[in-house]
Amino acid sequence: MSSPAKHNCSVCSLKKICLPTGVGKDELERLEALVQDTKVHHTSDEVIRQESPFRNLYAVKSGMYKSVKLNDLGEERVVGFHLPGDIIGLDAIYTKTYSSSLVALTTSVLCQFNYDQLVLLSAKMPTLQAQLMRLSSKEINIANAFQNAQTAEQKLAGFIHNLSARNAERGFSSTQLILSMSRQDIASHIGMAPETISRILKQFQSNDILIINKREMKILDPARLLISTGCAHA
Amino acid sequence: MSSPAKHNCSVCSLKKICLPTGVGKDELERLEALVQDTKVHHTSDEVIRQESPFRNLYAVKSGMYKSVKLNDLGEERVVGFHLPGDIIGLDAIYTKTYSSSLVALTTSVLCQFNYDQLVLLSAKMPTLQAQLMRLSSKEINIANAFQNAQTAEQKLAGFIHNLSARNAERGFSSTQLILSMSRQDIASHIGMAPETISRILKQFQSNDILIINKREMKILDPARLLISTGCAHA
């Protein structure tokens, strides 16, 4: 399921978007010391169990994870996908228990931070405190992002555009995407049937907006993709 | 548009859910001193303009506000409704500009906190820092709340249930609700046509789940309302 690994924030390529952002070089060591361990997970590994008590924040070091929420009727819903540099668990600070389970979508690595220790440290490090608030604020924006979409086309275009933008933010390609998640997962996340996902992807392909082969996607026309989201005009 | 008013957190009935939560009595004075002013607004007053630079967080003291987002196509969308004790602007910490406009839905009062000063103060007050993180975390949960709803009935039931729960949290009635917003606003917020709102409210009434007269709603059967949200079973 997982094995320990050595860790060092200062050499991590994600420090520009992760917790260390804005933290001074000397202070970084104190933050590093707080990373209790770094674990490797494999596809379908459950890392966090829904309803378990909140203790740690996690940062994605590599790979991809999904958050899955189960309601009282036993229906599953994918709440979000997590890319390298993403902080997981910020929503549980308020509820004191994790509101969803965390599952690895591919071979992935996670860094673990004890929240109480992080708070103690941030009281002494204004830059860390500021970054914690920024990341929390960012999470609110992410959660609100899908509010705009009305039609299935807009929802799916919005999802792809968003994934592309997050990839770009991390220095990855914004046009060449690997969908580590299944169509089923995408469908669950944006609230539509997997069959509709297929049909609209086909439509995007025949309009030369993108090419998709299994789980590899190439965006040909980012501008028209943006128009399809219903957020911008031609 | 607005007139200054005297302010005092210590005697405010909302301190149990607002910024002062967890802050000691002696420290409260320092937080109070930070409230630059308290303004009275009237129906349709625009308090924050979308895209304007972020400087302040706001707390609702009384009444109700809505956040409205305009996209590049000129389409308006209600992003949220704000009840007394709610903190407004947490999403703008990351973006540095307000992502939506704030409009009063009825005669309402707002407290204003300069964010930079709040951060400086929270560096010296761990309890205030903790509450800022808790409130930010809470906001993530609120933003994720509507993810579950599939059908129009579930969306509307979820909206009413949520409003009822937030009312209860503030010590107001959970069964007697005043809808300060229009049907149009509700429709925009939960993403459906105002006509459908009418029809489903009618359906809830004929099923004796609630009674609605203009903008006054009485919830008769909270249990069946919860079932209608699709989050619980009979």
Place this chain on the structure above:
DNA sequence: CGATGTATTGAGCATACTCAATCAGTGTGG
């Protein structure tokens, strides 16, 4: 090579939208 999980395609149908008319409540001016 069959078996399994994932993705796609097809056909029929239901939900919720659009468009249009009506109704109720509020405010304005003659």
Place this chain on the structure above:
DNA sequence: CCACACTGATTGAGTATGCTCAATACATCG
């Protein structure tokens, strides 16, 4: 004081979008 317009809410009829159910294709794996 009442006629008129104006806004918001409701009701009705027709339609389209996206879901459901079912079959098929495709890939991976033991």
